[in-house]
Amino acid sequence: MAETRVKSFVLRFLLAQPLTYWKLLKYIDVDIPTVQKTLKNLLRNKILEYKNNLFYLTSKGREEAKDLGISVFNSAMCPECHGKTVTLSPFKWLVKEFESLTFERPKAISEYDQGYVDSTDTVARVIFMYQLGDIEGKNIILLGDDDLTSLALLASGFPKQVTVLEIDQRILNFIEKKAALKGWNNLEVIRYDVREPLPDQFKGKYDVFLTDPVETIGGLRLFLSRCVEALKGEGSIGYFGLTHLEASRQKWWNIQKDILEMGFTITDIVRGFHTYLLERDDILNLELKVVKEAPVEIKIPEVDFYTSNLFRIYAVNSPQPLVRGKVDWQRELYYDQEAYVTCP
Amino acid sequence: MAETRVKSFVLRFLLAQPLTYWKLLKYIDVDIPTVQKTLKNLLRNKILEYKNNLFYLTSKGREEAKDLGISVFNSAMCPECHGKTVTLSPFKWLVKEFESLTFERPKAISEYDQGYVDSTDTVARVIFMYQLGDIEGKNIILLGDDDLTSLALLASGFPKQVTVLEIDQRILNFIEKKAALKGWNNLEVIRYDVREPLPDQFKGKYDVFLTDPVETIGGLRLFLSRCVEALKGEGSIGYFGLTHLEASRQKWWNIQKDILEMGFTITDIVRGFHTYLLERDDILNLELKVVKEAPVEIKIPEVDFYTSNLFRIYAVNSPQPLVRGKVDWQRELYYDQEAYVTCP
Missing domain, CATH: 3.40.50.150 (Vaccinia Virus protein VP39)
Known part of the structure; x- marks a missing residue:
């Protein structure tokens, strides 16, 4: 389900670093309503916290990532073409x-x-x-x-x-x-x-x-x-x-x-x-x-x-x-x- | 039509250099039967010639490229990921x-x-x-x-x-x-x-x-x-x-x-x-x-x-x-x- 996908992405990104709302929208390949809904649930369930304009994983969030087999995201996006396949x-x-x-x-x-x-x-x-x-x-x-x-x-x-x-x-x-x-x-x-x-x-x-x-x-x-x-x-x-x-x-x-x-x-x-x-x-x-x-x-x-x-x-x-x-x-x-x- | 596409690709590639049959198959994004058929037509019409295992453009072929607005191919495929979007x-x-x-x-x-x-x-x-x-x-x-x-x-x-x-x-x-x-x-x-x-x-x-x-x-x-x-x-x-x-x-x-x-x-x-x-x-x-x-x-x-x-x-x-x-x-x-x- 799309919400499960949002959750996995949130976990792998935030394990690496706290992010703003806008960066999460940019990096998660799911529609905005579903991202919003999932973020609300994750905040309510104390997987996430929000302060100074940034989302953080709580210790419960880190546990959750571990249970799901999710680790710090190490992006492999091509640094030359940024995933566009062609170079300028x-x-x-x-x-x-x-x-x-x-x-x-x-x-x-x-x-x-x-x-x-x-x-x-x-x-x-x-x-x-x-x-x-x-x-x-x-x-x-x-x-x-x-x-x-x-x-x-x-x-x-x-x-x-x-x-x-x-x-x-x-x-x-x-x-x-x-x-x-x-x-x-x-x-x-x-x-x-x-x-x-x-x-x-x-x-x-x-x-x-x-x-x-x-x-x-x-x-x-x-x-x-x-x-x-x-x-x-x-x-x-x-x-x-x-x-x-x-x-x-x-x-x-x-x-x-x-x-x-x-x-x-x-x-x-x-x-x-x-x-x-x-x-x-x-x-x-x-x-x-x-x-x-x-x-x-x-x-x-x-x-x-x-x-x-x-x-x-x-x-x-x-x-x-x-x-x-x-x-x-x-x-x-x-x-x-x-x-x-x-x-x- | 797919044959027109094969022809354009053959012209832009061969303007750059003569190529083998296998390289043409690799570089042209059209099914093999259509590529074969088009190559036969281009040979028959003296747009192409084949010698020592390589296809060449004839002078008629060069004229044809010019008429069609086709120039030497200058590939922009990403040199880092080779079009795969991710880097190793x-x-x-x-x-x-x-x-x-x-x-x-x-x-x-x-x-x-x-x-x-x-x-x-x-x-x-x-x-x-x-x-x-x-x-x-x-x-x-x-x-x-x-x-x-x-x-x-x-x-x-x-x-x-x-x-x-x-x-x-x-x-x-x-x-x-x-x-x-x-x-x-x-x-x-x-x-x-x-x-x-x-x-x-x-x-x-x-x-x-x-x-x-x-x-x-x-x-x-x-x-x-x-x-x-x-x-x-x-x-x-x-x-x-x-x-x-x-x-x-x-x-x-x-x-x-x-x-x-x-x-x-x-x-x-x-x-x-x-x-x-x-x-x-x-x-x-x-x-x-x-x-x-x-x-x-x-x-x-x-x-x-x-x-x-x-x-x-x-x-x-x-x-x-x-x-x-x-x-x-x-x-x-x-x-x-x-x-x-x-x-x-």
């Missing part, structure tokens, strides 16, 4: 170029479920795609691009064509301006609300899509359906991010069922690929459940705790979107019972 | 211990679809499982163990209990003897043919399974069903390997459908995690399709070309095996139309 070393110029391009990027709007991915992670995603042959000479469509991945793709010089569909005009303007400055003419940007049907000119035109969808089952189905409709056919590829924090493994199951139903197989899932640079002040101010339902009184995050996993999917048949045409969803697009870092 | 550095003692334990291991029998995984990859798999909290204090069952992963698990000191079900008595004897020498008493080994029902004493008892199944859809369903039946319930974990060489993406789709149907979600897929040390002489001698259907006359492999991907799956519901009871399968257990490195 041959592409350091691209990291620099991307950082310079995005220096004065538009501020993320938490109310719109924005919150962008760390620059090096964005470039690492592009490198990962390059490694798998999914960029060079390809037509690539991005649905939503507050991460500005389009600029990393264009700066790499590899894609044939990049199209950005995005609802936030600030982001479209920013991308367009930078591309114009650089003289890149293989970019197209269009203001688009995912609830609208995919415009005909984008249907069946792309080799690869990239999106970072909202984390509800319906929202994911909608984002992926729009993307899938833009693909050429068998052999087309999709990339997207999915978190464990706001998506339980049950939700993962539902999403994977959708993926197969749309005619895709999953070829890669890389754990913790993306770290999000959320506005830390907003976390406390926006009445988010990650704070309101916390088991203890917590402080502003001292670490970027929000991560997501990178999925790559491959069309084995002609891609079949599960949603077509206009939908009339409002707040439920962003918000479900597992949405703990999303504005209600 | 903190566990070098375990690699040494495992190599010493397995020094005189039983020779693989190609006729039984044996062929074991490189030692460091076997230890890396154990480290990966450790990293995800799936070993410490756990009851672990292995279905088939010619890789001798059980010895790596036991040597780590982390598991509570390790059970090995295996058809080859030589392997059972070897594992049992080594464990006895070391004084490990948390091991159980049982001779078991996967076609027989899972004995009652193993049902519903394990936290984690590990298997390296045969590569047919039916065979995979059978192996996974037996494993799944041994698990405790929700939150239980499975690990297995799946290749791209003898499993097309269509087959991947079928297998993933089975996984979801059995009540699991896929949490990790790590590309090229395992390299197999096949008996190189056997490759040419056993009338395998990878040789017989090759587009050119080839020599004995100069590289360990056979790799597989590591899957981790998580039970979101009570695990449901798709096959129960005895089955009466013969050669079709091992062999299907994509089995190109398996004895007919």
